[in-house]
Every structure is written in structure tokens, then in C-alpha cells.
Amino acid sequence: MSIHCLPRTLSPLEPAAQARLMLLVRLRWLFVAVCWVLAALGLFGAHLPVEGVALAGLALLALNLATLCALRRRQVAWLTPRGIFLQLLADTLALSVLVQQTGGLASPAVGAYLVPIALGANLLPRAGCWAMFACAVASYSVQALLPSRVPHVHGVAAFTLHQAGMWLTVVAAAALLAGFLARAADLLRRCERELATAREAVLHQERLVALAGLASTTAHELATPLATMSVTLEDLAADAALPAALRGDVAQLGRQLARCRTAMETLASAAGVARGGNARRMPLAEWLAELADQWRIRQPQVRVDLECDSAHTVVAEQSLGHTLQWLLDHAASLAPAAVSLAARVEADSLQIAVRDCGARVPEALRDAMRDPTQSHGELSHATIARLGGRLDARPFRGGTELVITLPLAALSP
Secondary structure, X not given: OOHHHOOOOOOOOHHHHHHHHHHHXXXXXXXXXXXXXXXXXXXXXXXXXXXXXXXXXXXXXXXHHHHHHHHHOOOHHHHOHHHHHHHHHHHHHXXXXXXXXXXXXXXXXXXXXXXXXXXHHHHOOHHHHHHHHHHHHHHHXXXXXXXOOOOOOOOHHHHHHHHHHHXXXXXXXXXXXXXXXXXXXXXXXXXXXXXXXXXXXXXXXXXXXXXXXXXXXXXXHHHHHHHHHHHHHHHHHHOOOOOHHHHHHHHHHHHHHHXXXXXXXXXXXXXXXXXXXXXXXXXXXXXXXXXXXXXXXXXXXOEEEEEEOOOOEEEOOHHHHHHHHHHHHHHHHHOOOEEEEEEEEEOOEEEEEEEEOOOOOOHHHHHHHHOOOOHHHHHHHXXXXXXXXXXXXXXXXXXXXXXXXXXXXXXOO
């Protein structure tokens, strides 16, 4: 299996590749420490070839320093699957020197070959993992052809040292595998959670698309009959033969048709239709006053207090106005006497608050804020999300304040 099948470029994001490479660097430091401990034992009388073990440690040290220098210089080639494979291959060769110097096939350090295999399974694609497995098995098999540098020494002390090495190797391999398996399980659970969240988002988007399509179709179907009725009413109003008793009714029908056209434009805007060049631009305070006047027609018994001292000019976003009227309806259900509509500009954001004197947020609005798929609030949530904002609820002077926070650029002319 050739390493040419491994990609030369980064498939993941660079920070993730750096994190994987740092894991390899930390484990390599551990093996450098083990090599030097064994070399120290050889100096103090253990039957170990000091030169060979120290040479393996120096090789791993040099490789680690080169890796850190490459990371500092942001050399991307070291982060690719091919670069990581070549580093693991160098680690395997250094481990082979360590195993050959500490007993060959009978070395207690043979379990160290599991480390590059486990790292390959974690850091490399499938082809690289199997190539790393083949290299590790081949390196261990070659030990049978090489002479052992450690003499076969009888005695309790030598056998105890051998057992201690085997115990240490098994413990290290078990800890490494347990760590990798735990990490893989955590990663799998996180991916499942992200997948479930993404699936819910897709379903929500599909509902929005379907609802937007229905709204757009309805607005299109209503446009022609509304235009026909408007022309007919204009002709009736211009007819001199129309009795004076009917002129008031014709005028009232004209006002109702104007409200129908406004509702139709709100549907089209909420469906995601981009605002055209004829979108109205007006001062923020004037726009809010107009929204309050429109809402008073439906709720004449509720007083609306306006608070806005901003001189900013905004685009009169009809779908946002519909959302504010939806919030005013909920506020009026808690405080039938009076509600307030306030706006303030802070830095680059616009905050529009709907306040009431009720005791708590109504349960219907609480559910709609928790679950944007509630039908009566779905378009309102979609409007706020489309403008890059959010909706928050918080206590305010014994009542509730519902705040829409938007980037000011979203309503800039």
C-alpha cells in the first residue's frame, strides 16, 4: 500500500489539524522520557545498551523539535495526512530501534508498536491507517532477523526487571487505547447531537419554505382582484351620478381595500421577497408612531405609549412591523389598559422593546419563543432571524419587556 494514495492537502480546517498534530507531539515527548529513563537505568547497572536507547530518544527529540518549528512557521505540509503518516513512520522506526536494543522479540517494549497504530486510526484516513498497521507489523517481524543487544541473563533481579517492563508497557497501551476510545465515543455523541440539531434546523427551514411559498402564492392570487376592485371603486367615486348617501360607503370600501393591500405586502415581505427600490424610508420615531396608529385600529381600548428619541432614518420593514404588532397583541393580553413601545440605538444595534404591566410572560408567547415552529409566531421568528436579530424576554418594572435586538444596518436605507 503506497503513501501516494494519501492526500497532500488539508481536508479539515487547519486548527483541527494542529490539534491532532499536538497530540502526536505530546505522546512523542513521553517516549523521549522513557528512552532516557532506560538509558539512565543502563548507566546504573541494568543490562541495557545505553548508546542505542539514547540514540532512539535523540531521534524522537529531533523529530519533535522539527515538528514544533514547522508549526511555528505554519508549514501546512506537516499537517496533511501524508505529513502525519511520514512522522508516524519515523516514530515506528525509532521504536524499532528501542525494541531491538531492549531484547528484540522478547523485549517488554513491544507493546509500543500499538501506539503508532492507534494514532494512525485516530489521525489518518482508512488507507493511511492500514498502511501504518502494515509498517508496524513489518517492523516487529524484522526483529526476528536481528540479533538482540540484551544478553539473556538468568536470575530473579533480571526477570523482575523484565516483568516490570512488561507491566509498564501493558498499562501504557491500555491507558492509550482507553483514552482514544473515550475520545472517539465523545466525538460520536457530539456528532449525533450536532446531526440532530441540523436535522431540526432543516425541518424548520422546510416549514418556513412551505409557509413562505403559501404566503407568496396567496399574495400573488390576491393582487389581481384587489387591483380590479380598486379601479372599480375609483370609477364609482368619480361617477357624478353616484348618490351622496353611497359616497361614504365607497370611501370606507377604499380604506378597507388599502388595508388589504397592506396585509398582502406584509405577506410578500414575510415570505422573503426582497424589498424594492420603492421601500419607504422614514425616521424611526415616525415609523413606530405609524405602527402604533395602525395597531390602535384593532385595539382602540388599549393606550400605547411611545418612547423614541432617535433621529435615525430606517427602512419601513413591513414584516418587522407585523412582528411588533404580534408582540403588542400579547402585551395587551396581559395589560389591557396600557402598553408601551420603546426604541433606542446603542452603538451599531437597534433595540425595540414592547412593555406591559402584567405579572409574567404569557404562556402562548413563552411557547412560541421556545419553539419557533409554532404556527402563529413562525413568520415573526423568521423575520427576526432574516434581519440577523434575536428576541429576548426580561422583567421590567413589575411587568415584562420583550426586546427585539437588530443590527442597525439591517434597517439602514
